[in-house]
Amino acid sequence: MRTFDAHVRSCPSCSADALARVQMKRAIHVAGKRYTPSAEFRKRMQQKIAAKPQRSFVPRWALAAVAAVILVAGSLTSAYLGSRPGRDQVFSEIADLHVATLASSSPVDVISTDRHTVKPWFQGRIPFAFNLPELQSSGFTLLGGRMTYLDQAPGAHLIYDVGKHHISVFVFQERSLPATLDKDVIPPKQLTFNVETWTQGGLRYFIIGDASAANVDSLAKLFKAAS
Amino acid sequence: MHAGENLPPESFEQLAIPHFERLYNFACWLTHDRQEAEDLVQETYVKALKGFPSFQPGTNFRAWIYKILRNTFLTSRTGLKATATVPLDLEGEEEALPTDKETPESILLQRSDEQLVQRALEELPVAYREVLLLCDVEEMSYQEISVTLAVPMGTVMSRLSRARKALRGGLRQQFAKKDEPRMVTYGL
Numbered sequence: 001m002r003t004f005d006a007h008v009r010s011c012p013s014c015s016a017d018a019l020a021r022v023q024m025k026r027a028i029h030v031a032g033k034r035y036t037p038s039a040e041f042r043k044r045m046q047q048k049i050a051a052k053p054q055r056s057f058v059p060r061w062a063l064a065a066v067a068a069v070i071l072v073a074g075s076l077t078s079a080y081l082g083s084r085p086g087r088d089q090v091f092s093e094i095a096d097l098h099v100a101t102l103a104s105s106s107p108v109d110v111i112s113t114d115r116h117t118v119k120p121w122f123q124g125r126i127p128f129a130f131n132l133p134e135l136q137s138s139g140f141t142l143l144g145g146r147m148t149y150l151d152q153a154p155g156a157h158l159i160y161d162v163g164k165h166h167i168s169v170f171v172f173q174e175r176s177l178p179a180t181l182d183k184d185v186i187p188p189k190q191l192t193f194n195v196e197t198w199t200q201g202g203l204r205y206f207i208i209g210d211a212s213a214a215n216v217d218s219l220a221k222l223f224k225a226a227s
Numbered sequence: 228m229h230a231g232e233n234l235p236p237e238s239f240e241q242l243a244i245p246h247f248e249r250l251y252n253f254a255c256w257l258t259h260d261r262q263e264a265e266d267l268v269q270e271t272y273v274k275a276l277k278g279f280p281s282f283q284p285g286t287n288f289r290a291w292i293y294k295i296l297r298n299t300f301l302t303s304r305t306g307l308k309a310t311a312t313v314p315l316d317l318e319g320e321e322e323a324l325p326t327d328k329e330t331p332e333s334i335l336l337q338r339s340d341e342q343l344v345q346r347a348l349e350e351l352p353v354a355y356r357e358v359l360l361l362c363d364v365e366e367m368s369y370q371e372i373s374v375t376l377a378v379p380m381g382t383v384m385s386r387l388s389r390a391r392k393a394l395r396g397g398l399r400q401q402f403a404k405k406d407e408p409r410m411v412t413y414g415l
Contacts, residue, residue, distance in 0.1 A: 049244065
């Protein structure tokens, strides 16, 4: 290689040839970078790639076998464990609805601290009626409400403020919820929020928030008294 | 064990996204049509994602995805048409001919006439165009090009040599066209 370098340096013909090759390479390099994708296409592709579900590399027969085992084990133990899996799922979804709503830029569809404005807003939107408590001197403030769905059943989602905490109140028709939810179900302990739930007048109430358990309980009592 | 089994789930996105713009550029050069290039890139990513489990971690992802794009192009209608009309080059070793000291294209290149180079590239047969783009634009090593094109390294080198020669010929023509005296007709 050194001999070659030395020759190129000393030979005008070869150095001119080397120079021409380098020039051509450079020219192709510049000219070849010609096309750039549109912003729309770039965005579309990024979404497409990011949206792909994570692939499982487990063989299909293994998945089928695992599914069969889970199904059999589930049916055998459900009698023993009662409705725990369904219960946990419902509470998990309630927690998700609460967090997702508070994270939203428009958490409520009807913005009002007046229960006489919020309650009528749900007319025609959900297939049941419910009462909202009088909050005077209770420390709670109604921020508004929105429609929500749990297990494809429509319901009311109300947001209250206490101190600097937001509390969600969900109201659904009891019969539209999963049958696995017992009448006086106890929320799972692993939830990091304070939760209360009860059934009254054919409706299922959930109160959830990061406020103290006492505050959640106080709001629950106000709702129970109003219903 | 599958090759991609132990890869973290985000790996495909992390590996694939950085090549997006370059792949699109390469696709445009192959297809000569932006819409077709978009379809080609899209199909490439779909195929790559589908075949990702077979990708060997630690091997060259760039060469792998370019190979998918190229194979997808070659089986497309445009690709079949482009390759069907061009005779296969002789893949034997060939001495690279030294260029003349002062050739029209070297003068042209000194002038950095980008458009003329682009036109000359456009007119090259796809087999020459792709090897030049992979080498000089993508700056792939001969080894990478060999993987991408699925040909031996010797073939890559000889094809590159022929491609450069063809490009010089094309540039000469472009240069001649550019310097042609214009016919001016005067109305009587």
